[in-house]
Amino acid sequence: MRTTELTRRSLLISGLVAGVGVLASCRSTAPAPQSSSSVTPRSEPVVPSPSEPADQAARPQGDLYGVGVYNTQEVADELVYIDGNVRPFDGVPKRVLITGSTAGAGQLAAAYLVKRGHTVVAHARDAQRAADVRRDLPRLHEVVIGDLRHLDETRALAQQINALGKFDVIIHNAAEYRISGPEILSANSLSPYLLTALVTPPQQLSYLSSDQHFGGGLKLDEIRSGGGIGYPDSKLHMAMIAMAVARLRPESQANAVNPGWIPTWLAFQDGPYSEDDLRAGYMTQVWLAEGVEPGSDITGEYLFHQGMDTRVSDLVHDEDAQDHLLAAYAEQTGVTLS
Ligand SMILES: NC(=O)c1ccc[n+]([C@@H]2O[C@H](COP(=O)([O-])OP(=O)(O)OC[C@H]3O[C@@H](n4cnc5c(N)ncnc54)[C@H](OP(=O)(O)O)[C@@H]3O)[C@@H](O)[C@H]2O)c1
Numbered sequence: 001m002r003t004t005e006l007t008r009r010s011l012l013i014s015g016l017v018a019g020v021g022v023l024a025s026c027r028s029t030a031p032a033p034q035s036s037s038s039v040t041p042r043s044e045p046v047v048p049s050p051s052e053p054a055d056q057a058a059r060p061q062g063d064l065y066g067v068g069v070y071n072t073q074e075v076a077d078e079l080v081y082i083d084g085n086v087r088p089f090d091g092v093p094k095r096v097l098i099t100g101s102t103a104g105a106g107q108l109a110a111a112y113l114v115k116r117g118h119t120v121v122a123h124a125r126d127a128q129r130a131a132d133v134r135r136d137l138p139r140l141h142e143v144v145i146g147d148l149r150h151l152d153e154t155r156a157l158a159q160q161i162n163a164l165g166k167f168d169v170i171i172h173n174a175a176e177y178r179i180s181g182p183e184i185l186s187a188n189s190l191s192p193y194l195l196t197a198l199v200t201p202p203q204q205l206s207y208l209s210s211d212q213h214f215g216g217g218l219k220l221d222e223i224r225s226g227g228g229i230g231y232p233d234s235k236l237h238m239a240m241i242a243m244a245v246a247r248l249r250p251e252s253q254a255n256a257v258n259p260g261w262i263p264t265w266l267a268f269q270d271g272p273y274s275e276d277d278l279r280a281g282y283m284t285q286v287w288l289a290e291g292v293e294p295g296s297d298i299t300g301e302y303l304f305h306q307g308m309d310t311r312v313s314d315l316v317h318d319e320d321a322q323d324h325l326l327a328a329y330a331e332q333t334g335v336t337l338s
Contacts, residue, residue: 058127060135070103070132074263078278079111079136086115091292095167097202098285099123099148099195100174102133104264105208108282109171113289114139121164123157123174148174148191149183151333158198167202169289170195172238175208177266181228188234189223193241193329197337201252206285207242209256209302210235214313218321223328236313237325239302241337244322246300248338253291253299256316257284258309280305 062069065076094113101110101122114120114137121142124130130143142164146157161167172192176184192207216236219229229237239256246254260276261267267274284306287296295306302312315321330336 058131060132061128062132065136066103066132070129070265071107072263072265072268072272074278075104075108075265078108082108082111082115086112089116089118089290091290093118094169094289094291095119095121095165096169096171096289097121097123097144097161097164097167098171098173099192102129102136104266105259105262105282105285106171106173107133107136108278109173109285109289110140111137112282112286116286116290118289121161121167148187149176149179151186151190151194154186154191154194155198158195161195161199166200169204169206170199170202171206171208171285171289172196173206173208173285175231175234175266177231178269181222181230182226183228184231184234185223185226185229188231189229189237189241190329190333192238193326193337194333194335196241196245197333197335201249204253204288204291205242205245205255206288207238207254207256208285209239209242209258211258211261213239213258213316216313218315218325218328220324220328223325223332226332236315239312239316240318240322240325242302243300243317244319244326245337247319247322253288253297255288255299256302257288258302258304259284260304277305 065071065079067073067076096113096118098106098110098120100106102124110120110122119141121144122133122137122140123144123146124133125147126145130145133143134140144157144160144164146153146160148154172195174187176187179187196205212232213236215232216230217233219233221227222229242254242256245252259281261274262276262278262281263274284303287293287306291297298308301308302316303309326337
């Protein structure tokens with residue numbers, strides 16, 4: 001997404017579901033979209049039966065891959081492509097955890113890595129979304145659950161992850177877009193920070209950032225007060241945390257990844273536009289995770305489409321600024337990242 005596009009695209013928010021439906025009707029390779037009348041709003045809770053564990057009580061919503069519910073037709077088409085075309089990896093399989101892997105780029109990376117034969121653990125915000133992704137990607141190893149807007153759930157999520165043993169790769173992909181500043185702070189920034197600090201360090205970490213990081217600022221006072229930050233701030237912070245982790249943990253590989261402006265549900269919140277290639281938007285994460293292609297051992301960089309992107313805010317590589325940011329995060333969460 002580009003900030004300059006927001007006003008024009010915001011005019012189309014009200015037509016989002018209908019717009020996805022129109023796009024969907026032009027395609028033939030993926031499941032039929034939901035009609036807008038049958039779409040279950042995400043905010044509608046699914047109440048688990050007291051006799052069943054929460055994630056077994058929920059039933060998947062929508063058709064396969066959730067077009068019009070949580071995915072765009074473009075993402076569903078790509079999931080169909082992956083299922084039909086991706087062949088097994090002939091190297092040593094990796095253990096990979098991807099946050100926010102119930103939709104969009106995270107789900108695509110998970111689907112690709114599953115088809116390659118890696119052990120993939122997905123992450124869902126709640127039991128409903130866990131049921132959805134189990135239906136969509138039945139060969140997942142496990143699904144961990146926690147809503148990153150709530151830091152108590154993030155801390156519990158870290159325990160769930162640690163109980164599964166050490167991972168080779170963790171991709172901090174989850175992010176929210178149109179929610180309040182305090183929720184953005186928790187979901188997009190404090191939660192990946194906490195997970196980085198509390199989860200047994202993997203060999204490799206990737207943090208999803210964005211071109212919008214150019215519009216972001218440090219916002220140290222807002223972090224300390226919990227007052228809230230904007231989406232661009234959160235994407236700057238992700239890039240800075242990635243660089244700080246690469247510096248603090250030289251034995252690990254850590255990078256920020258800009259997937260480009262790709263046609264996912266998050267991007268379509270401003271209207272059905274995007275200008276970058278969806279496959280290229282998740283293949284950098286796959287390329288890093290497998291780590292066999294030339295250049296995929298890169299660390300401490302801001303990446304775009306499997307290469308280093310030098311168009312990056314000066315703050316991203318500024319070590320003093322990174323330390324100030326980490327100090328504010330430590331103060332707000334009570335947890336120090338080392
Ligand atoms: N799409 C773009 O053009 C674009 C551009 C630049 C950067 N990015 C970045 O790319 C990453 C992936 O985004 P996307 O475009 O694939 O978005 P998406 O389709 O909306 O997927 C976001 C994923 O994160 C999960 N998530 C969001 N908030 C969560 C929370 N509070 N707790 C747990 N899970 C949560 C979502 O779960 P639900 O499905 O339950 O909501 C979903 O699985 C994000 O970090 C985003 O900032 C995207």
